[in-house]
Amino acid sequence: MRTLLAVGFLALMPLGPAYAQDKEAWCTNEHMMKMDAQVAKMTDAKMQKSAEMHLSQSKAAMKKKDMSGCVKHMEEAHKAMGM
Ligand SMILES: [Cu+2]
Numbered sequence: 001m002r003t004l005l006a007v008g009f010l011a012l013m014p015l016g017p018a019y020a021q022d023k024e025a026w027c028t029n030e031h032m033m034k035m036d037a038q039v040a041k042m043t044d045a046k047m048q049k050s051a052e053m054h055l056s057q058s059k060a061a062m063k064k065k066d067m068s069g070c071v072k073h074m075e076e077a078h079k080a081m082g083m
Contacts, residue, residue, distance in 0.1 A: 023071045023074075024067055024071065026058075026070070026071060026074040027058070027061075027062045027067055027070040027071065027074070031074075032055070032058075032059055032062070035055050035074075035077065036055070038081065039051045039052055039055060039077075039081065042081065047080050047081070047082075048080075050076075050080040051077045051080035051081050054073045054074070054076040054077035054080060055073070055074075055077045057069075057073040058070050058071075058072075058073035058074045058077060061073060
């Protein structure tokens with residue numbers, strides 16, 4: 001019985017606060033550097049422009065400590081990158 005409860009608890013974990021923390025991990029200098037490198041490797045010029053635009057908006061939001069804005073633009077940048 002105790003084992004079942006533990007397994008059930010672990011299965012629910014990814015839906016909890018860890019999920020939001022994952023997204024806020026996007027708004028770090030480290031992630032921005034990874035994004036810059038990946039956007040530079042894109043082959044579709046139109047999508048690359050879109051990704052660059054959202055990435056710079058995401059960076060601007062990060063500087064203003066606007067986490068939800070940063071995450072929102074990062075999601076758009078990821079979409080443009082096909083992620
Ligand atoms: Cu990103």
